Amino acid sequence: xxxxxxxxxxxxxxxxxxxxxxxxxxxxxxxxxxxxxxxxxxxxxxxxxxxxxxxxxxxxxxxxxxxxxxxxxxxxxxxxxxxxxxxxxxxxxxx
Numbered sequence: 001x002x003x004x005x006x007x008x009x010x011x012x013x014x015x016x017x018x019x020x021x022x023x024x025x026x027x028x029x030x031x032x033x034x035x036x037x038x039x040x041x042x043x044x045x046x047x048x049x050x051x052x053x054x055x056x057x058x059x060x061x062x063x064x065x066x067x068x069x070x071x072x073x074x075x076x077x078x079x080x081x082x083x084x085x086x087x088x089x090x091x092x093x094x095x
Contacts, residue, residue: 001051001053001054001055001088001089001090002020002051002052002053002055002081002085002087002088003051003052003085003086003087003088004016004017004052004053004084004085004086005084005085005086008083008084009083009084011084013052014041014044016084017041017052017053018041019080020039020053020077020080020081020084021039021041021053023076023077023080024037024039024055024077025037025038025039027068027071027073027074027077030071030073031067031068031071031073031074033059033060033064033065033067033068034057034058034059034068035057035058035059035060036056036057036058037055037056037057037058038055038056038057039053039054039055039056040053040054040056041053042054051087051089061094062092062094065092
């Protein structure tokens with residue numbers, strides 16, 4: 001989950017959220033280890049305590065998650081997110 005700055009990189013929060021959603025979902029066609037990837041945006045009128053974006057992704061194994069995490073295209077998206085976020089929360093788990 002990501003909490004975004006109200007403004008960053010000359011854009012408002014919602015515009016950056018839409019860019020992040022588009023970039024993350026595009027990784028499905030680039031990184032074969034991604035089984036599923038969904039990005040959801042919080043309602044603009046929701047509580048300011050809420051996070052703004054949730055990334056829900058699925059991989060066959062933790063090794064595939066590591067490949068995704070270190071993939072150059074993912075790292076580009078991660079760098080953009082790092083420049084516009086104010087908070088991050090995540091869990092990685094195996095079923």
